[in-house]
Amino acid sequence: MAAVRDNVFPTRMNLTITKTRLKGAETGHSLLKRKSEALTTRFRVIVRKIEDAKLKMGKIMQNASFSLAEVAYITGDISYQVRESAKHATFRVTAKQENVSGVLLPAFERDSATGGSQFELTGLGRGGQQIQKARAVYTRAVEMLVELASLQTAFVVLDEVIKITNRRVNAIEYVIIPRIENTISHINSELDEQDREEFYRLKKIQGKKKDRAKAAAAAQKEADDAPVDDGRHVRDILSEQVDEDIIF
DSSP: OHHHHHHHHHHHHHHHHHHHHHHHHHHHHHHHHHHHHHHHHHHHHHHHHHHHHHHHHHHHHHHHHHHHHHHHHHHOOOHHHHHHHOOSOSOOEEEEEEEETTEEEEEEEEOTTOOOOSOTTTTTTTTHHHHHHHHHHHHHHHHHHHHHHHHHHHHHHHHHHHHHHHHHHHHIIIIIHHHHHHHHHHHHHHHHHHHHHHHHHHHHHHHHHHHHHHHHHHHHHHHHHSOOOOSTTOOOHHHHOOOTTOOO
């Protein structure tokens, strides 16, 4: 029986450890599932923003092309003036990161510290209004390009992270958890088998004890039923034989 207990104790310990693993796997699956849902929601928002940004971008670039054509029609070619006036960048972009459910999404925005325009004097002779209009339209186009680049980068990052997260969720749900549950079922069947063996062993021991008790009771009864010698049939040794050494 001691050996049986020694075998049962590690099995029950393994069962406890396996159940703990199952609980951890279920918790991890729940967390990853919620993370996937949050990322998917943000992914859909980004997709809608990208669609709107591309539609706006088409209109803005169309207006920019018309504005540039008006400038070229009124003032002629001013590209050389622009090249001569350009000393440093007037439009700068800064990068930052946004945390979405543990995923860092890159985001780009225009630097607010950017200096003023270097082309205030461009177009003083003629076409100044059209030049400023074209500059404003192209500035808006560049801002839209920066926004679209930020959305596209976040789209690519989220798409890859969502794929990885969904693979992990599916692996836990369809591989790890069923495997652990099968292990628990196997351990439970082993424990049930050991319980049945222990029950059978105890029944056999009780049966042997009963047989021994019956044998002892039968022996005691037989001893109690045996005749008792009360001394009436005791042989008289002196009357049955003569001692030859005695001299009369």
